[in-house]
Amino acid sequence: MKDYSLFSPEALSVCRLCPHDCEADRKTGLSGFCRTGDAIPISSICRHMGEEPVLSGRHGICNIFFAHCNLQCVYCQNYQISSNRESLASVEMLLEEVVDEVEMILDQGARGVGFVSPSHCLVQMQAIIRELQRRGRQPTFVYNTNGYDRVETIRYLEDSIGVFLPDMKYMDNSLAREYSQVDKYVEYAADALVEMFRQKGADLQLDEDGYVTDGLIIRHLVLPGQVDNSIRVLEFIAEHLSTDVHISLMAQYHPTPAVRGHPVLGRFLKPEEYDRVLRAFEALGFHRGWVQDLSSPSNYLPDFDKGDPFE
Numbered sequence: 042m043k044d045y046s047l048f049s050p051e052a053l054s055v056c057r058l059c060p061h062d063c064e065a066d067r068k069t070g071l072s073g074f075c076r077t078g079d080a081i082p083i084s085s086i087c088r089h090m091g092e093e094p095v096l097s098g099r100h101g102i103c104n105i106f107f108a109h110c111n112l113q114c115v116y117c118q119n120y121q122i123s124s125n126r127e128s129l130a131s132v133e134m135l136l137e138e139v140v141d142e143v144e145m146i147l148d149q150g151a152r153g154v155g156f157v158s159p160s161h162c163l164v165q166m167q168a169i170i171r172e173l174q175r176r177g178r179q180p181t182f183v184y185n186t187n188g189y190d191r192v193e194t195i196r197y198l199e200d201s202i203g204v205f206l207p208d209m210k211y212m213d214n215s216l217a218r219e220y221s222q223v224d225k226y227v228e229y230a231a232d233a234l235v236e237m238f239r240q241k242g243a244d245l246q247l248d249e250d251g252y253v254t255d256g257l258i259i260r261h262l263v264l265p266g267q268v269d270n271s272i273r274v275l276e277f278i279a280e281h282l283s284t285d286v287h288i289s290l291m292a293q294y295h296p297t298p299a300v301r302g303h304p305v306l307g308r309f310l311k312p313e314e315y316d317r318v319l320r321a322f323e324a325l326g327f328h329r330g331w332v333q334d335l336s337s338p339s340n341y342l343p344d345f346d347k348g349d350p351f352e
Contacts, residue, residue, distance in 0.1 A: 049164070050068075050079065050164055052163075052164055053066075053067040053068050053078075053079045053164055054066050054067070054068050056073055058160070058161060058163050058164070058191075058194070059074075059075075059111045059160045059161055059189060059190065059191065059194075060111075060189055060190070060191055060223075060225065060229045061073070061074040061075075061111060061223075063075075067079050074111060074125065074161075075109045075110065075111050075125055075161040076109055076125040076126075077108070077109045077125075077161055077162065078133075079164070080133035080134075080165075081133060081134050081135070081136060081139055081162070081165045081168075081169075082107055082108035082109060082132075082133055082162070082165075083105065083106070083107065083108065083132055083133075083134045083139060084106040084107065084108045084121075084122035084345055085104070085105075085106040085122070085345055085349075085350055086103065086104070086105050086106070086139065086142045086143060086146070087103075087104055087106075087146075087349050087350065087351065088100075088101040088102070088103060088104075088146045088149060088151055088349075089101055089102050089103075089104045089155070089351055090351070091351055092104075092155070093258060093289055093331055094251075094331070095245060095247065095251060095252060095253040095258075096153060096155070096183065096204070096206075096252075096253060096258075098152065098250065098251060098252045099150070099250075100149060100150030100151050100152070101146075101149075101150075101151050102151055102152070102153040102154070102155050102183065103143050103146035103147060103151045103153065103154045103155065103180070104154075104155040104157050104185070105139070105143070105154065105155065105156050105157065105169070106119070106122060106157045106158070106345070106350075107156070107157065107158050107159060107161070107162045107165070107166075108122050108123075109122075109123065109124070109125050109158075109161060110123040110125070110158045110160075110161065110187070111158075111160045111161045111187070111189055111223075112187045112189055112221045112222070112223055113125060113221060113222040113223075114187075114210075114220055114221045115220055115221075115299050115300055115303075115306065116220065116264070116294070116296070116297060116299070116300050116306050117297065118293070118295055118297065118342055118343065119157075119158075119343060119345070120297050120298075120299060121343075121344070121345040121346065122345050123158065136168055136169065136172055137172075139169055140169060140172045140173055140176065143169070143173065144173075144176070144178065147178060147180060151180070152180060152181055152248070152250075152252040152254075153180050153181040153182070153183050153203075153204070153252065153253075154169075154173070154180045154181070154182055154183065155183040155185045155206070156169075156182070156183065156184060156185060157185045158185070158186070158187060159184060159185070159186060160186055160187065160189060160190050160194070163194065167201070170182055170201055181203040181204060181252070181253065181254050181255075182201060182202050182203050182204070183202070183203065183204040183205075183206050184198060184202045184204070184205050184206060184207075185206040186205075186206070186207050186208065186233075187207075187208045187210065188207045188208045188209055188210060188226070188229075188230035188233060188234065189223055189226055189229055189230060190207075190229065190230075190233040191229070191233070192229075192232040192233050192235075192236050194233075195233050195236040195237055195240075196236060199240050203253075203254055203255050203256075204241075204253055204254075204255065204256055204257070204258065205237040205240075205241060205256075205257045205258075206258050206260065207230070207233065207234060207237060207257075207259060207260065208230075208259075208260050208261065208262070209230055209234060209259055209260070209261050209274050209277070209278065210226065210230070210261070210262065210274075211226050211227060211230075211270055211274070212227055212270060212273035212274050212276075212277055213227070213270050213273070214226055214227050214228075216267065216270060220264075220306075231277065231281070234259065234278075234281075234282065235281060235282065237257050238257060238282045238283070238286065240257075241255065241256050241257040242256075242257070243257070243282075243283045243285035243286045243287070243329070244256065244285075245257075245258070245287060256287070257286060257287065258287045258288075258289055258330070259278060259286060259287070259288050259289065260288075260289040260291060261274050261275070261288065261289070261290055261291065262291045262293065262294060263290065263291065263292055263294065263310055263314065263315060263318050264294060264305075264306070264310075265294060265305060265306060265308050265309065265310050265311065265314065266305035266306075266314075267305075268314050268317050268318055271318045271321075272317070272318060272321045275288075275318075275321055275322055275325055275327065276321075276325065278327075279325045279326065279327070284325060284326040284327050284328070285328075285329060286327075286329065286330075287329045287330040287331075288322070288327050288329070288330035288331075289330055289331045289333075290318070290319070290322060290330065290331070290332045290333065291333050292310055292315050292332075292333040292334065292335045293333055293342075294309065294310050295309070295342050296308060296309065310335065312335055315335050319332065
């Protein structure tokens with residue numbers, strides 16, 4: 042059994058789990074950048090059919106959506122649950138309650154458990170993993186992160202995470218500051234990505250039914266008006282990792298209420314913008330992964346006010 046001491050509950054007394062280095066005492070209140078205490082803040086536990094095919098398969102993946110986030114992307118499609126300034130559609134659940142719900146979804150055929158926006162909830166995530174394993178469950182654990190992680194965190198997760206599913210949002214720190222309220226996103230995300238690649242390499246390990254059990258899938262959401270940023274992200278991956286890695290290139294950007302009237306983010310992606318990114322994707326030699334159709338924005342927009350946000 043893995044030693045979980047690095048992310049023990051005591052780590053929340055002087056929290057430095059993510060690159061914000063808040064040193065907040067999360068055991069005494071809702072403080073720090075993420076405004077999250079030491080309970081398990083759950084916005085949704087659901088079976089999600091809309092992930093990459095090797096993650097969803099025929100039965101979907103059990104996704105655990107934590108409330109709040111260590112990024113504050115002004116365009117976030119999960120804005121109902123990610124804001125650190127507002128009351129959210131979330132509940133504080135007991136560990137046993139969380140794992141009971143996860144087991145019900147696993148019993149419906151799901152092979153994986155995805156932790157969505159887990160970077161500020163590493164202690165809670167590890168507790169869930171440990172309890173599932175104690176109950177004899179061995180799903181594939183998926184670390185679905187925005188990329189703003191400490192490299193030490195990624196090294197520590199080597200033995201417990203089967204699939205790393207990071208975003209690589211930016212290769213421009215000024216964009217990260219303007220759009221996501223974080224400093225040094227490029228440096229932290231790049232180091233974390235290189236470490237994920239060291240652990241997993243470019244190949245995906247699949248079971249007999251085509252579900253991924255081990256590997257790295259890098260997501261990138263193409264933003265309107267930021268084609269150069271997207272191309273630089275692809276160039277970084279090609280130069281520092283490999284063009285053999287699996288890329289999930291996403292065109293699902295959908296303007297949220299927070300960006301109505303924004304001169305750039307207040308519109309959908311233009312076909313000519315996406316075409317430029319696709320041409321760069323092909324020219325660089327990427328040949329594995331998934332490319333969303335440009336008509337996809339409304340298909341991936343969740344509503345966390347519903348019992349199942351994706352139905």
